[in-house]
Amino acid sequence: MATQASRSAARLMMAPAVILLLGWMLVPLTMTLWFSFTRYLPMRGDSIERGLQWVGFENYVRFINSSSFWPSVQATLMIVGGVLVITVILGVLLAILLDQPIWGQGVVRILVIAPFFVMPTVSALVWKNMMMDPVNGMFAHLWRAFGATPVSWLSDASVPSIILIVSWQWLPFATLILLTAIQSLDRDQLEAAEMDGAPVLSRFFHIVLPHLGRAITIVILIQTIFLLSIFAEIFVTTGGAFGTRTLTYLIFQRVVDSQNIGLGSAGGVYAIILANIVAIFLMRIVGKNLDR
Amino acid sequence: MGQIILKQVTKRFGDVSVIPPLDLTIEDGEFTVFVGPSGCGKSTLLRLIAGLEDVTSGEIRIDGKECSTIPPAKRGLAMVFQSYALYPHMTVRKNIAFPLRMAGIDKAEQERRITQAAAVLNLTDYLDRRPGQLSGGQRQRVAIGRAIVREPAAFLFDEPLSNLDAALRVGMRLEISELHNRLKTTMIYVTHDQVEAMTMADKIVVLRAGHIEQVGTPLELYRTPRNLFVAGFIGSPKMNLISGPEAAKHGAHTIGIRPEHITISPSEGAWSGIVGVSEHLGSDTFFHVQKTGLAESITVRADGEVGFKHGDEIHMTPRADMIHRFDENGLRIE
Amino acid sequence: MARAVTTRRKLATTALAWGIGLLIFFPIFWTILTSFKTEAQAINNPPLFWGFDFTLENYTVVQERSNYMRFLWNSVIIAGGSTVLGILVAVPAAWSMAFVPSRRTKDILLWMLSTKMLPAVGVLYPISLLFVQFGLLDTRVGLILVLMLINLPIMVWMLYTYFKEIPGEILEAARMDGAGLKEEILFVLTPMAIPGIASTVLLSIILAWNEAFWTLNLTAARAAPLTAFIASYSSPEGLFYAKLSAASTMAIAPILILGWFSQKQLVRGLTFGAVK
Structure with a gap:
C-alpha cells in the first residue's frame, strides 16, 4: 500500500542490488555452463579467443566415471553429516546448559562463541600444529601422559580430524541459534508439565525438543550450505589427501592443479545442482518464516 | 483556509x-x-x-x-x-x-x-x-x-x-x-x-x-x-429493530424504536415480556426484555430508580411519534 | 518467572559450563600463550603452562619476515570497503522491501538469498578469467567487489528483518511532515535502525575478514589479506610453533576483540533474524 511515487522510488532503490546480484549470478554461471560442454585445457593452448571445441556431455560423463568422483561424494557426505550431528547434539546440550542460571554467564558465552571469530585458515593451522601434531601437539602430550602412542591424526584419522576442526568452528553458530530459541520457550508450559508430573527427560523430549524443531532445521540447512563448500580447512591441513578430498576440493584440483577447465566446470555444475537441491528445502522453510 | x-x-x-x-x-x-x-x-x-x-x-x-x-x-x-x-x-x-x-x-x-x-x-x-x-x-x-x-x-x-x-x-x-x-x-x-x-x-x-x-x-x-445501517450504528445502546407483523401494523418492513422512547409499566402496555439482564448505570437502567411475543428481544431505558428484577413480567409502550419506519430495502419511509 | 535454584545445583552447572567453555576456548588460549614463548619452550615436553620466559620476539620476527602490517592493511581495506559498499547498496534495497512491499518482494528476497548458495568453486574459473580481463586480479578493488557481492544477500536480509520492525506510520509521518525520500531515510529511518545497521556491519566485517576461498584464489602478493598471510605458514621450515602462534594471534586478534565488544549485537545478527 503506497503511492505510485513511492513505488517507483522503491524500484529505483532496489535496482542496484538486483542488477549486481543478477550479474554476479548469471555471467559466471553461463560461462561455467558453456565451458562444461567444451574441451578447455589452457596448458595445451586452448583459449576462448581461438574457439573452444564442443564436446557435448563428455566432461559430465568423465567426471562421474573418474575414480575420484564417488570417494569425493563419500568424503563430502561424511564430513557434512558428521559435523551436523556433532554440532546439533552438542549445540542443544550446550544451549540448555547456558540457559541455566550460572555465575559468569557472559564470560562463558564469550568463551563458547570465540571460535566463530577465528578465520578458517587459522583454525585449521592451529588444530593441525598446536593440537594434532603427532610430536608436539597437545593431543600427543596427552596420549603420552597416559602411556599411549600418539596418533598421526591428519593422516591416520583424517576424516574424523577434519570433522573435529570444522565442528569446533560451527558449534558456536549452532549453540547461539538454539540458545535464542530456548530462551523464547514459554516457561509456563514447562511449569505446567512439571505440575502434571512429567519427569525431566520427558519434559525435554515432549516440550523442549519440539520447540527447538524449527531452530534445528535452520541450523542444519544453513550449515549444510556452508559445509558443502568448506575449502580452507582442507587446503591447509591435508591438501585433499588421505580421503579428505571433497567434491568442492576435487573440482578445485581439476580447475587449478590440472588446469582442465571443461572437466572442472562439469563438476561445478554438479555441485551447483547439489547445492540447489539443498537450497530448495532451505527456501521453503525461510519462506514460511517470512510469512509470520 | x-x-x-x-x-x-x-x-x-x-x-x-x-x-x-x-x-x-x-x-x-x-x-x-x-x-x-x-x-x-x-x-x-x-x-x-x-x-x-x-x-x-x-x-x-x-x-x-x-x-x-x-x-x-x-x-x-x-x-x-x-x-x-x-x-x-x-x-x-x-x-x-x-x-x-x-x-x-x-x-x-x-x-x-x-x-x-x-x-x-x-x-x-x-x-x-x-x-x-x-x-x-x-x-x-x-x-x-x-x-x-x-x-x-x-x-x-x-x-x-x-x-x-x-x-x-x-x-x-x-x-x-x-x-x-x-x-x-x-x-x-x-x-x-x-x-x-x-x-x-x-x-x-x-x-x-x-x-x-x-x-x-x-x-x-x-x-x-436514512437507512437501517445508520439507525443501527448510531446511538448507544442500539435502536431496537423489529420486523414482521408488528412492523406491518405501521405499514413498514421494519420499524425501529430507541430504548429511551419506550415507556414501561408493571401492568399495561402494547407489548409484554420478561426482564432478562438489567444494566444499572446509576442515572439510567437498561433492561433487556426477553420473550416479548415479538421475534426480537427489546432493550429499554428507564430511570435509575425503576426497580424491576430478573424474571419480572413488564409491559412496554413505544412512543408513536418516535417510531422509525423502513421499507424492504432498509430505506427510511418518511 | 525465575525460580529459586539451590546453590549446590547452581555451583554444579557453573562448574560444568565453565569447564566446557574453557575446553572450547582452549585452542585459542593455547595459541596465544605459545606466541609468548621461545621456540624451544614452545615444543617443550611436557607442555609449559607457566614458568616460561615471556618474550615478544616472535611478533617482531613475524612482522619482519612476512610484513604483517601490509596483510593487515589489506584485510582492513577489503573488509571495510566491502562492508561500506554493501551497506550503501543494501539499505535502499531493504527499505524498498520493508516499506513498499509488492507481491514479488518475497520472491526477490528469496532469490537474493539463493545466490548465496551458488558454490564458489563452480564459478572460480570464469571469475578469474573476468578478473584477468578487467585487470582486477590481485587487486583490493576486485576483492572488495567479490566480498560485497557474497555478503550482499545476507546484509539485505538482515536489514530487511530489522526494518520490518519499524512501524511504517513513522515514515509516513515524516512524509506528512514534509520530508522527501532522502530526508526520510537519512533523518528518520537510519537513526532508528542504528542497532540493526550496526550488527549488519559487524557481521559483514567478520564474514569478509574470515572469507578464505576468494581471498586465497584471487590474490597473490599485492592484495593478499590475512587469510593468505596465515596460509603461507602451512608449510614452514625449522622451529616455528611460537612464530605460527604469534602470526595466528595477530590474524585473529582484531576480529576477536571486535566480536567480543559487540557480542550482543552479533547474537541477534548471527541468528539472521530467523529465530526470535
Whole structure:
C-alpha cells in the first residue's frame, strides 16, 4: 500500500542490488555452463579467443566415471553429516546448559562463541600444529601422559580430524541459534508439565525438543550450505589427501592443479545442482518464516 | 483556509474496489468525523486525502486546488496517527520541530512556534524528554503539537484515541474539541467509535464498504437515520429493530424504536415480556426484555430508580411519534 | 518467572559450563600463550603452562619476515570497503522491501538469498578469467567487489528483518511532515535502525575478514589479506610453533576483540533474524 511515487522510488532503490546480484549470478554461471560442454585445457593452448571445441556431455560423463568422483561424494557426505550431528547434539546440550542460571554467564558465552571469530585458515593451522601434531601437539602430550602412542591424526584419522576442526568452528553458530530459541520457550508450559508430573527427560523430549524443531532445521540447512563448500580447512591441513578430498576440493584440483577447465566446470555444475537441491528445502522453510 | 472537496474519487487495490465513486465536501473550519465499522474504507479515505495513497480516479481539491497527484508534504495537511508515530530517537522538542526544519523555517521562528504549541498542550516541562519517557496521553499531545506548528490547512486524525485507556480517552476527546474551538481549522477525524463521532463532530460521515451511507450533524443522524445501517450504528445502546407483523401494523418492513422512547409499566402496555439482564448505570437502567411475543428481544431505558428484577413480567409502550419506519430495502419511509 | 535454584545445583552447572567453555576456548588460549614463548619452550615436553620466559620476539620476527602490517592493511581495506559498499547498496534495497512491499518482494528476497548458495568453486574459473580481463586480479578493488557481492544477500536480509520492525506510520509521518525520500531515510529511518545497521556491519566485517576461498584464489602478493598471510605458514621450515602462534594471534586478534565488544549485537545478527 503506497503511492505510485513511492513505488517507483522503491524500484529505483532496489535496482542496484538486483542488477549486481543478477550479474554476479548469471555471467559466471553461463560461462561455467558453456565451458562444461567444451574441451578447455589452457596448458595445451586452448583459449576462448581461438574457439573452444564442443564436446557435448563428455566432461559430465568423465567426471562421474573418474575414480575420484564417488570417494569425493563419500568424503563430502561424511564430513557434512558428521559435523551436523556433532554440532546439533552438542549445540542443544550446550544451549540448555547456558540457559541455566550460572555465575559468569557472559564470560562463558564469550568463551563458547570465540571460535566463530577465528578465520578458517587459522583454525585449521592451529588444530593441525598446536593440537594434532603427532610430536608436539597437545593431543600427543596427552596420549603420552597416559602411556599411549600418539596418533598421526591428519593422516591416520583424517576424516574424523577434519570433522573435529570444522565442528569446533560451527558449534558456536549452532549453540547461539538454539540458545535464542530456548530462551523464547514459554516457561509456563514447562511449569505446567512439571505440575502434571512429567519427569525431566520427558519434559525435554515432549516440550523442549519440539520447540527447538524449527531452530534445528535452520541450523542444519544453513550449515549444510556452508559445509558443502568448506575449502580452507582442507587446503591447509591435508591438501585433499588421505580421503579428505571433497567434491568442492576435487573440482578445485581439476580447475587449478590440472588446469582442465571443461572437466572442472562439469563438476561445478554438479555441485551447483547439489547445492540447489539443498537450497530448495532451505527456501521453503525461510519462506514460511517470512510469512509470520 | 481548508475547504476539501472530493469529486468522484475511487480507489482500487488490484481487483478489489475499496472506494466506489464518492463525492464529499468538507467546509472550511468544520470538524468532520468519518465513522463506520472496521474495513469500511474510512482510513483509506483519509490516506487518500493525505496523499499517502494514490486515488485510482477522481479529484481531491484542497482550497480549490486539485491535489490528487501532489505528494503529501506539499498538500499543507497535518496528520495525527493512531500509533502517534513519534520519532523515538528525537526529543519532544525535535519531534515538534521536525516539520518546521523540513520546511526550512528559521531557528527563531521554530523556537517561537514550539514554545507556543508546548504551552497550549501542557508540554513545556517535557520538551527535552524522549517519546519513550512519556505516557500515552503525553505522546498523543506531542503528536498533536507536531501537527499544530505547521499551521496546516486541515488536520487529519486517524483513530487517535484508540490506544488510550477509557478515562484518558474522554479527557483527550475534550482537549481535541477544545483545540478545534480555538484554532477553527478544518479537522477530519476517523474513528470506529460512534460515541466519539456523536460528541465531537460538526458533521458525521457514516461509511460502509466505501459508500457514504449518510452525511449530517450528529442529531440529524440520530433523529432521522436514512437507512437501517445508520439507525443501527448510531446511538448507544442500539435502536431496537423489529420486523414482521408488528412492523406491518405501521405499514413498514421494519420499524425501529430507541430504548429511551419506550415507556414501561408493571401492568399495561402494547407489548409484554420478561426482564432478562438489567444494566444499572446509576442515572439510567437498561433492561433487556426477553420473550416479548415479538421475534426480537427489546432493550429499554428507564430511570435509575425503576426497580424491576430478573424474571419480572413488564409491559412496554413505544412512543408513536418516535417510531422509525423502513421499507424492504432498509430505506427510511418518511 | 525465575525460580529459586539451590546453590549446590547452581555451583554444579557453573562448574560444568565453565569447564566446557574453557575446553572450547582452549585452542585459542593455547595459541596465544605459545606466541609468548621461545621456540624451544614452545615444543617443550611436557607442555609449559607457566614458568616460561615471556618474550615478544616472535611478533617482531613475524612482522619482519612476512610484513604483517601490509596483510593487515589489506584485510582492513577489503573488509571495510566491502562492508561500506554493501551497506550503501543494501539499505535502499531493504527499505524498498520493508516499506513498499509488492507481491514479488518475497520472491526477490528469496532469490537474493539463493545466490548465496551458488558454490564458489563452480564459478572460480570464469571469475578469474573476468578478473584477468578487467585487470582486477590481485587487486583490493576486485576483492572488495567479490566480498560485497557474497555478503550482499545476507546484509539485505538482515536489514530487511530489522526494518520490518519499524512501524511504517513513522515514515509516513515524516512524509506528512514534509520530508522527501532522502530526508526520510537519512533523518528518520537510519537513526532508528542504528542497532540493526550496526550488527549488519559487524557481521559483514567478520564474514569478509574470515572469507578464505576468494581471498586465497584471487590474490597473490599485492592484495593478499590475512587469510593468505596465515596460509603461507602451512608449510614452514625449522622451529616455528611460537612464530605460527604469534602470526595466528595477530590474524585473529582484531576480529576477536571486535566480536567480543559487540557480542550482543552479533547474537541477534548471527541468528539472521530467523529465530526470535
